[in-house]
Amino acid sequence: MDMTNKLTAAAERLFDRHGYMATGMDRLTAAAGMSSRTLYKHAGSKAQLMARVLTERDRRFMARLEVQSVDALFAALEDWVRVEGTRGCLFLRSRAETGGDTPEIAEAVAMHKAAFHLRIEEVVAVDLGRQDPVLAEQVLVLLEGATQAAVYRGADAVSAARAAAAILMERART
Amino acid sequence: MDMTNKLTAAAERLFDRHGYMATGMDRLTAAAGMSSRTLYKHAGSKAQLMARVLTERDRRFMARLEVQSVDALFAALEDWVRVEGTRGCLFLRSRAETGGDTPEIAEAVAMHKAAFHLRIEEVVAVDLGRQDPVLAEQVLVLLEGATQAAVYRGADAVSAARAAAAILMERART
DNA sequence: CATAATGTAAAACGATCGTTTTACATTGCA
DNA sequence: TGCAATGTAAAACGATCGTTTTACATTATG
Numbered sequence: 001m002d003m004t005n006k007l008t009a010a011a012e013r014l015f016d017r018h019g020y021m022a023t024g025m026d027r028l029t030a031a032a033g034m035s036s037r038t039l040y041k042h043a044g045s046k047a048q049l050m051a052r053v054l055t056e057r058d059r060r061f062m063a064r065l066e067v068q069s070v071d072a073l074f075a076a077l078e079d080w081v082r083v084e085g086t087r088g089c090l091f092l093r094s095r096a097e098t099g100g101d102t103p104e105i106a107e108a109v110a111m112h113k114a115a116f117h118l119r120i121e122e123v124v125a126v127d128l129g130r131q132d133p134v135l136a137e138q139v140l141v142l143l144e145g146a147t148q149a150a151v152y153r154g155a156d157a158v159s160a161a162r163a164a165a166a167i168l169m170e171r172a173r174t
Numbered sequence: 175m176d177m178t179n180k181l182t183a184a185a186e187r188l189f190d191r192h193g194y195m196a197t198g199m200d201r202l203t204a205a206a207g208m209s210s211r212t213l214y215k216h217a218g219s220k221a222q223l224m225a226r227v228l229t230e231r232d233r234r235f236m237a238r239l240e241v242q243s244v245d246a247l248f249a250a251l252e253d254w255v256r257v258e259g260t261r262g263c264l265f266l267r268s269r270a271e272t273g274g275d276t277p278e279i280a281e282a283v284a285m286h287k288a289a290f291h292l293r294i295e296e297v298v299a300v301d302l303g304r305q306d307p308v309l310a311e312q313v314l315v316l317l318e319g320a321t322q323a324a325v326y327r328g329a330d331a332v333s334a335a336r337a338a339a340a341i342l343m344e345r346a347r348t
Numbered sequence: 349c350a351t352a353a354t355g356t357a358a359a360a361c362g363a364t365c366g367t368t369t370t371a372c373a374t375t376g377c378a
Numbered sequence: 379t380g381c382a383a384t385g386t387a388a389a390a391c392g393a394t395c396g397t398t399t400t401a402c403a404t405t406a407t408g
Binding site for chain 3: 381395398399
């Protein structure tokens with residue numbers, strides 16, 4: 001594992017656990033096991049590092065959403081929550097922490113959320129046999145809500161969302 | 175309007191707009207129009223100020239949820255989003271920003287989310303004529319999801335959630 | 349063998365952090 | 379009239395912020 005990946009992985013863990021603003025560069029260098037000189041050679045700046053973390057997270061998260069049914073979207077989210085834990089959406093969190101005023105971060109978040117929305121519309125269309133933007137919006141709300149509610153309600157929130165989506169899909173199908 | 179209220183209102187606005195960690199005390203004193211000495215007399219500390227902001231916000235938000243139907247919950251959220259804007263849930267945001275390690279904040283968030291969950295269970299019970307914890311969890315997920323999704327999807331997210339809740343309620347009623 | 353690349357360790361940069369203190373003005377009430 | 383309360387303005391506290399720099403070690407390749 002090269003230094004850039006080690007740094008990105010350590011940064012994702014710390015930013016997710018403690019927040020972007022609350023995580024200092026000294027903590028980052030200690031966790032990544034490198035000097036600050038090396039860190040800045042690979043990261044450029046703290047904001048660029050966060051952007052890289054988000055891009056990498058988008059890659060990993062979206063790979064899990066390569067499915068063919070709405071139910072599988074929620075199964076994927078259940079897996080994600082079990083593996084990665086439940087601290088809310090890191091994309092929206094990091095944008096909110098910076099007030100949307102850090103361009104690298106705002107752009108990475110916009111990219112991810114656009115891809116996320118598009119993917120849901122695609123999966124709904126495949127599952128339903130036709131496009132249904134309103135239903136897709138409801139599925140998106142359920143996925144966001146499950147992610148958010150799982151922080152304090154636990155895995156029950158995700159399975160409740162999954163069951164709700166099944167009802168909405170069934171109704172749209174008949 | 176006394177100084178404590180003026181301070182709390184200014185703090186809520188800044189914390190919500192720029193984030194808790196990113197908002198410095200000098201910005202707070204400037205926005206509240208008072209010296210740092212007076213600020214600390216009234217606030218105690220930054221963390222206590224955030225806790226007061228959250229307690230006040232909980233009071234204002236929960237007052238809007240004193241309704242008798244699930245649909246009215248979503249109507250209330252639509253009003254809230256229109257009046258207060260859409261920057262996500264300030265409670266979960268401030269807890270995430272501090273990693274859950276600031277007791278005053280973590281407690282205020284826990285208080286609010288417990289009350290929020292309880293209120294939803296009550297409204298579902300009144301609307302449905304019986305208790306239904308799973309349906310209540312689904313309504314909670316839809317409310318959280320609408321709040322979160324509205325940040326980047328706008329008001330459509332809230333109306334989509336509202337329609338989804340109506341379908342779930344209708345199905346539970348028959 | 350020389351050299352370019354890549355790394356560490358640590359000091360230093362100026363800026364800003366949350367908080368306290370010093371010194372003084374204004375006001376309300378006994 | 380005098381004192382306690384409440385406020386402002388501003389300097390200062392030590393700590394920490396993100397970032398750069400200086401000085402030196404290691405390694406891979408021509």
